[in-house]
Amino acid sequence: MGRSGMNATAGVPIFEVGLLFLFFYFYAPEIICLSLTGVLQVANRQMGSMAFFTHHFCRGLSSSAVRSAVIKHVTIIGGGQMGAGIAQVAAATGHSVTLVDTCEDILKKAVKGIEGSLKRVVKKKYADKPEAGEEFIQKVLQNVSTSTDAGSAAQGSDLVLEAIVENLKIKQDLFGHLDKLAPAHTIFASNTSSLPISDIASSTDRQDRFGGLHFFNPVPMMKLVEVIGTSATSQETFDALFNFSKELGKTPVSCKDTPGFIVNRLLVPYIMEAIRLHERGECFCHGSKEDIDIAMKLGAGYPMGPFELSDYVGLDTMKFIMDGWSAKDPDNLLFTPSELLNKLVAEGKYGKKTGEGFYKYK
Numbered sequence: 001m002g003r004s005g006m007n008a009t010a011g012v013p014i015f016e017v018g019l020l021f022l023f024f025y026f027y028a029p030e031i032i033c034l035s036l037t038g039v040l041q042v043a044n045r046q047m048g049s050m051a052f053f054t055h056h057f058c059r060g061l062s063s064s065a066v067r068s069a070v071i072k073h074v075t076i077i078g079g080g081q082m083g084a085g086i087a088q089v090a091a092a093t094g095h096s097v098t099l100v101d102t103c104e105d106i107l108k109k110a111v112k113g114i115e116g117s118l119k120r121v122v123k124k125k126y127a128d129k130p131e132a133g134e135e136f137i138q139k140v141l142q143n144v145s146t147s148t149d150a151g152s153a154a155q156g157s158d159l160v161l162e163a164i165v166e167n168l169k170i171k172q173d174l175f176g177h178l179d180k181l182a183p184a185h186t187i188f189a190s191n192t193s194s195l196p197i198s199d200i201a202s203s204t205d206r207q208d209r210f211g212g213l214h215f216f217n218p219v220p221m222m223k224l225v226e227v228i229g230t231s232a233t234s235q236e237t238f239d240a241l242f243n244f245s246k247e248l249g250k251t252p253v254s255c256k257d258t259p260g261f262i263v264n265r266l267l268v269p270y271i272m273e274a275i276r277l278h279e280r281g282e283c284f285c286h287g288s289k290e291d292i293d294i295a296m297k298l299g300a301g302y303p304m305g306p307f308e309l310s311d312y313v314g315l316d317t318m319k320f321i322m323d324g325w326s327a328k329d330p331d332n333l334l335f336t337p338s339e340l341l342n343k344l345v346a347e348g349k350y351g352k353k354t355g356e357g358f359y360k361y362k
């Protein structure tokens with residue numbers, strides 16, 4: 001045998017083949033994976049079920065080469081501003097959606113909101129073809145059903161996505177309950193703004209099939225989705241969530257399960273500082289919150305100022321975020337409660353959704 005390691009009996013250049021294998025293994029594992037998948041599929045037909053081996057071996061080489069779980073049927077829990085928005089974009093991209101909330105009235109309001117938002121979308125997209133626009137709206141609405149029974153909705157779903165109140169215990173209770181009812185393949189995800197995904201997932205026995213999908217408000221307009229994987233999230237689950245976000249026409253970014261992920265890590269201190277600036281009266285003109293909003297829109301190019309944005313997000317949600325972070329890290333001055341925010345929430349002034357927050361909307 002010479003340097004090339006030619007196998008004398010089979011006539012195969014083992015050294016070169018080995019080098020080639022190593023090259024593809026490190027630089028293009030998909031090619032090895034796909035070739036092996038082909039070979040193993042033939043073997044599979046010959047020798048019985050090799051699917052398990054094929055699947056797991058290839059995942060070890062490169063998860064991207066293996067098709068991730070397909071998400072077609074989606075249950076969205078929480079028909080508020082986020083849940084309704086997510087239901088809309090999922091239905092508009094051909095997914096069948098069940099929207100769940102605690103009572104029929106909320107669900108009716110949610111569907112009405114979806115219809116209104118679709119009209120705004122269609123006005124632009126189908127400007128020259130109003131009939132096609134109306135047809136599109138009806139088709140999207142047909143993809144949305146509603147329910148007050150999260151358990152039975154989850155039974156037929158590939159994905160259960162939660163967008164309920166920002167409270168860890170309530171989210172854990174919900175997922176703990178659904179974990180017993182949903183099929184094994186069903187992926188669970190949370191749209192939480194501020195809670196650790198791993199804490200929410202800890203109430204289930206499917207932490208490998210649990211991740212975060214953080215959408216932005218208003219969902220039909222905002223292009224970003226933060227896809228969050230915990231240390232227990234499987235690659236297959238993460239890929240499925242990432243692909244699902246793309247199917248919705250969004251741009252996903254991958255995030256670790258760290259406080260605030262990317263956007264809120266930066267946005268929360270900004271909004272907090274704006275509220276404190278206002279509370280301290282450091283703006284010299286009257287109507288200082290208006291001035292701060294104008295300044296950030298015209299000076300920093302933000303589409304909304306911090307007070308407009310807070311009202312848009314919901315002051316109740318903002319308070320849930322702040323209280324949660326402050327309870328975890330009470331000595332951190334960043335999380336000192338805001339008297340003004342607490343007062344507005346205590347008065348039921350949650351922002352745009354209740355007609356008043358920092359500003360009046362009626």
Ligand SMILES: CCCCCCCCCCCCC[C@H](O)CC(=O)SCCNC(=O)CCNC(=O)[C@H](O)C(C)(C)COP(=O)(O)OP(=O)(O)OC[C@H]1O[C@@H](n2cnc3c(N)ncnc32)[C@H](O)[C@@H]1OP(=O)(O)O
Pocket residue numbers: 117118120121124192193194215216217218219220221222264267268271272273275276303304309313318319321322336337338341
């Ligand atoms: C001291 C203690 C303090 C405590 C602090 C705690 C801080 C916590 C804060 C964290 C909050 C986190 C929340 C969450 O996790 C993350 C978020 O979602 S953050 C929010 C992100 N969103 C934004 O930043 C929105 C910014 N705004 C905009 O982009 C725009 O203003 C707008 C909403 C798109 C609206 O645009 P405008 O031009 O202003 O207004 P128009 O009404 O003319 O709309 C333009 C265009 O868009 C269409 N459109 C708007 N909304 C919808 C909709 N819902 N559906 C369909 N279409 C919509 C509209 O029809 C217009 O279309 P056109 O007429 O142009 O054809």
Ligand SMILES: NC(=O)c1ccc[n+]([C@@H]2O[C@H](COP(=O)([O-])OP(=O)(O)OC[C@H]3O[C@@H](n4cnc5c(N)ncnc54)[C@H](O)[C@@H]3O)[C@@H](O)[C@H]2O)c1
Pocket residue numbers: 077078079080081082083100101102106162163164165166167170174191192193194214215216217312313314317
């Ligand atoms: N508002 C935002 O800008 C924004 C943006 C991104 C993420 N989020 C997150 O999305 C989630 C929802 O926020 P939102 O603004 O849509 O809130 P929202 O108050 O508009 O809606 C929450 C909905 O959940 C329902 N609900 C509460 N408990 C429920 C339960 N156990 N089962 C079924 N339904 C239940 C409520 O009835 C309500 O309709 C929160 O976790 C929030 O942090 C909010």
